[in-house]
Amino acid sequence: MTVVSAPVVRKSFWRALTVTVLVAVANIGLWAFINRPVHIADWHGKVGGFAYNPSQRYQDPTKFIFPSESELDSDIRMLSRYTPRLRTYSSFENPQIPRIAKFYGMTVMAGAWIEGRAERNERELAALIALARKNDNIDRVIVGNETILRGDLPVRDLIAYLDRTRAQLHVPVSTAEPLDTWQRNPDLIRHVDFVTVHILPYWERVPRKDAIGFVLGQLKSLREIVDQVSPGKPIVVGEVGWPSNGNRREYAQPSIADEAHFLRDWFNVAAREKIDYYVMEAIDQPWKEQIGGRVEAYWGVFNAAREPKFSFTGTVIEDPLWPWKAGAASLLALLPMFWFARHFIRFRVTGLFFFLILVQLSASILVWMATLPYDFYLSPLDWTMLLLLFPAQLAIILILLINGFEFTEVIWRPYWLREFKPLTPQAGDPQPFVSIHLACYNEPPEMVILTLDSLAALDYENYEVLVLDNNTRNPEIWKPVEAHCAKLGRRFRFFHLEPWGGFKAGALNYGLEVTDARAEVVAVIDADYEVRSDWLRALTGYFNNPKVAVVQCPQAHREWQHNEFRRMTNWEYDGFFRIGMHHRNERNAIIQHGTMTMVRKDVLVNTGAWSEWTICEDAELGLRLMKAGHELVYVDELMGKGLTPADFKAYKSQRYRWAFGAMQIMKARLDWMISKTSTLTRGQRFHFLTGWFSWFGDALHLVFTLMAMLWTLGMVLAPQYFMLPMYLFLVPLIGFFLFKAAFGIILYRVRVPCSWRDTIAASVASMSLSHAIARGIFEGLWRKKGEFIRTAKSRRIGAKPNPFTSVSEELLLFLALMACIAGMINSIGIHYVEGKLWIAILAAQAIPYGSALIGAWIAHRSGDTVG
Structure with a gap:
């Protein structure tokens, strides 16, 4: 037994703690870097005006759910501290707005929503005219909002509405469209008292850094067009802004920082250039997401809870709550990281850092996913996706961490703790009697005969070979094998079992019944394997250790070099035996697979023989022997070689069988892996639970x-x-x-x-x-x-x-x-x-x-x- 000194224990403790703390601090640093403050020009004045849609968080005018007067009063009172002007889009839906705005000393550019339905249009126009006549703080009106852009009406019909309104009111009248609509329809300019244009660089895929220049360029182009038709006619920017969230539109990235940057720059430029404008928009409108896409919900300077998204002065931080999220992520990962570092302190320091960073990133993703609903207005479909994705995301993270652990151990271990090599027996060393069981079903006789010849050439004295032919109906297939066994002598015994149940496990259990009484070890190989002559001589010595119940060699293949399909499958199999089996062997948790394996006979019999209820009897046996407290030895030496599956159908069916059998075992033996009273070690439980995670x-x-x-x-x-x-x-x-x-x-x-x-x-x-x-x-x-x-x-x-x-x-x-x-x-x-x-x-x-x-x-x- 190795005794570790107290100074070594203390040193490993502090090394593990240091690595853990460094990763946790680096995580906070990463969050800080992502959310580093953005320095923007300050704005100390009033905003020129706000486009105002009054719906509250869960209200939707398309469903006829409107705010109450007290809610309108609260909104307008808040907005009056930032601007003296509002723009509305409908006069019929919320007619109280001008009256309340007047109470707070604000003017209103009132709108009438014009679309393809004449009845609604008439209702809107009547409401607009009535409001404008009743409220002297309505200083301008807008008839139609992007009506031509949407294709709701032809230009001539919109002009008719404009002319009717101008004839009935004494305030300036306009309609609101983007630049290209005014360019295509210059005659429309003659029928408005001022030109209202929408300039939203995001929709034109303009990056935020170029957005102010883009707006000024659009205004210059519009000025030239207007002056050609009606020189000097005023231009009002009816909508200008930037979204704080939603989908990226090529180079245009919605974010709080970009919204703050654009608007604060715009406020300063507009004041300098004396531009008349209304910001799109005052308050986020989540209902718009359903009609215009996700980004439509995030144009407000205030969020749907009526909280300002950013300050008009000082630096701007994209996520003001990032310190809490970063701290939660670091705390969530702290104990798992320290536990791993303490238990695997023997790994090279690069490996420790790599896996701990993987754990920390996983914790950060989980915290981010859990807090995501607080950053977005999630629709029912979004909630559905989130609720589906969160457990899936958790499963993905677990799979990634499991694969990452294997990766870390294989790449950055200084040595394997449990590494076994072929033994070199000395003259006079005892040879345990080995009963070799070869179960076959409908196999080509020449292939089985080749396997038998390789067994006959074993450099070993004490062994027998039992050929267990399982339900092969055609005598032309099994008779030649029977004859060849007779030719090879008394060591080789042939049994034709028909009818016989239990599949391969049933045949192997019959083999146990007829095994030579002297047998101490049962070896199992597949019918297509050629074995090395020193197979038994080099491995049976491990059974001198009474704790050892299984000695296992890797599956390996032959005759694949000149067949492209067999070549690719050979290397696919090889990966598990050179990587995964070593990883599992470290914790005495290898998969016992059904060929090139040796099992202590009395242990096999006493623990229930081969299980006939599962189609993966070999893996189940390995798990059962581990539960009984035995050790399984994996010797990574090619002591025998078989054939890869003949075609893709066979290749698929084999892996399907393994997956199906794994689920049978998991369902039947789950209590072994999760029960506190189970005798399986933590490492064995880990590998048998997580080994199937991929x-x-x-x-x-x-x-x-x-x-x-x-x-x-x-x-x-x-x-x-x-x-x-x-x-x-x-x-x-x-x-x-x-x-x-x-x-x-x-x-x-x-x-x-x-x-x-x-x-x-x-x-x-x-x-x-x-x-x-x-x-x-x-x-x-x-x-x-x-x-x-x-x-x-x-x-x-x-x-x-x-x-x-x-x-x-x-x-x-x-x-x-x-x-x-x-x-x-x-x-x-x-x-x-x-x-x-x-x-x-x-x-x-x-x-x-x-x-x-x-x-x-x-x-x-x-x-x-x-x-």
């Missing part, structure tokens, strides 16, 4: 794909109800895809001795299994029993079938995602960052299905050159 990620990927396709369909066909998710929802998903891909590729380059080309091919092979794994996960969770499908290692076929028959579901999903991408580009376009990110996510979701098509085609083109 597969859960594949299942989650399928759910996301279906949801994304439905959402895209909604955005294309019903854009009034479905809109692009906020980019803040999407960035973490893109980050997850990138991190996960980077982890896999880097680990391969470090641990797997293959070329870059083989690394990419192995990645394609791995991703091609995503849908099969997802189906296995869902069906394993839903169904109790599964069918053990033999993985074909060799096929004899004549004409080749359609290469995509085995991937019909993947083909449909791939085509559907491509259609979604095409629909997005055609309908919404790529002008928004959110649109680009959504298309990127759809493309990323299509990668596994595209990989399956590539894998199926490569398998088809490669053919079967083995067997």
Whole structure:
């Protein structure tokens, strides 16, 4: 037993604490950098005027839900401290506004909402005229707001409304349109007393730094047009502003800092140039999001709670609450980071920093997601997406941390704590008797005979070989194997079991019944394996340790070098045995897989033999032996080589079986992994619970794909109800895809001795299994029993079938995602960052299905050159 001195313990404690605190402080620094103060020119005067829509947070004029008089009074009293003027858009809906404004000494540019419905237009005009006659603080009126831009009326009809209003009122009359409408319709200028223009640089995709110059340029152009028609006619900027949130529009980024920067600069420029204007707008109007997109809710200088978003003087901070959020994120991550640093202090310091930063970033994302509703006016659809994404985001973070732990341990460990090599027995060392069990079903006889010949050549004295033929009906397949066993001698015994239940586990349990009584160890190999002659001699010595119950070698493959499909699958398998198995072996938590494995016989029998209720009896046995307190030894030495699956169908069915069986085991043995009384160690519980998380990620990927396709369909066909998710929802998903891909590729380059080309091919092979794994996960969770499908290692076929028959579901999903991408580009376009990110996510979701098509085609083109 190693005794660690007190100074060493103290040193490791302080080292772990130092690293933890440094990462926590760096996190606060990152939040501070993102929210660093913005220095803007101060504004000490009054605002020229505010465009005022009076709806409260949950009110909606399109649903005839209007504010009360007391709410209007409260708004106007507040706004009167900032400006002497208001602009309204409708006179029929809130006729109290001019009267209340007059009480607070304010003038009103009153509006009549004009659209395609004549009845409403008449009602609005009547209300406007009545208000203007009744309230002498209405100093100007606006008939129609962007009516021509929307195409609600032809110009001649709008001119008729303008002329009627001018004839009945003694105050100046105008209509409000953007510059291009005035440019296309100069005759409209003759029928207004002043020209009202809307100049909103955000909608023109102008970056904020160029926005003031853009507004001045538009005004100059308009001045030239007006002077050609009606020289000297006044120009009023009816709407000018910048949104504080919502979708980016190419170079135009909505943010509180940008809104403050634009408006404070504008106030100073407008005062210097004596420009008449109304800011768009006084107060945020969340209801507008449903009719004009997310950004429409965020044009206010005040938020919907009637709080100022920024000050007119001093610096501006994008998120004033960032210190609380940063502190919460650091506190949330502090204990997990310190625990990890203390337990894995042996890792190189770079590795400690890397994983602790990953933990801290995860905590920051969780805090950000939890506080997101406070920064946005979330619609019911937004809430739905948030409620769906938050648990999914949590699962994604867990998967990322689990993969990150594996990455950190493999890359930055100084050494493996549990590393086992082949033994070199000395002359006279005892040889335990080994009973080798070879279960087969409908295997090509020549392949099985090759395996038997390799077993006959073992450099070992005390062993037997039991061939357990399980329900092979055609005598032409199993009879030659029986004859070959007889030819090899008394060590080789053949058993034809028909009919026989329990799949492979049932055959292996029969093998236990007929095993030689002298056997101390049971070894299991697949029917396609050629073993090294020193397999037993180099490994059975580990059983001298009474705690050892299993000695396991990696699955390995042969005859793949000249077959492109077998090559890519060979390297895909190799990654797990060179990376994942070492990672699990550190905590005595390896997956016991069903070939090249040796098990102590009495332990196997006494713990219940092979489980026939699961189609992954080998993995279940390993977990059972760990629970019983035994050790499992993983020797990363290629002591035998088999064949990869013969074609893509076999490759998929094998991984489906593994995923289905994993869910069977998880359901049946979940209490072993979560119960406080379980004898499994924390490390074993961790690996058996989290080892399947990547597969859960594949299942989650399928759910996301279906949801994304439905959402895209909604955005294309019903854009009034479905809109692009906020980019803040999407960035973490893109980050997850990138991190996960980077982890896999880097680990391969470090641990797997293959070329870059083989690394990419192995990645394609791995991703091609995503849908099969997802189906296995869902069906394993839903169904109790599964069918053990033999993985074909060799096929004899004549004409080749359609290469995509085995991937019909993947083909449909791939085509559907491509259609979604095409629909997005055609309908919404790529002008928004959110649109680009959504298309990127759809493309990323299509990668596994595209990989399956590539894998199926490569398998088809490669053919079967083995067997």
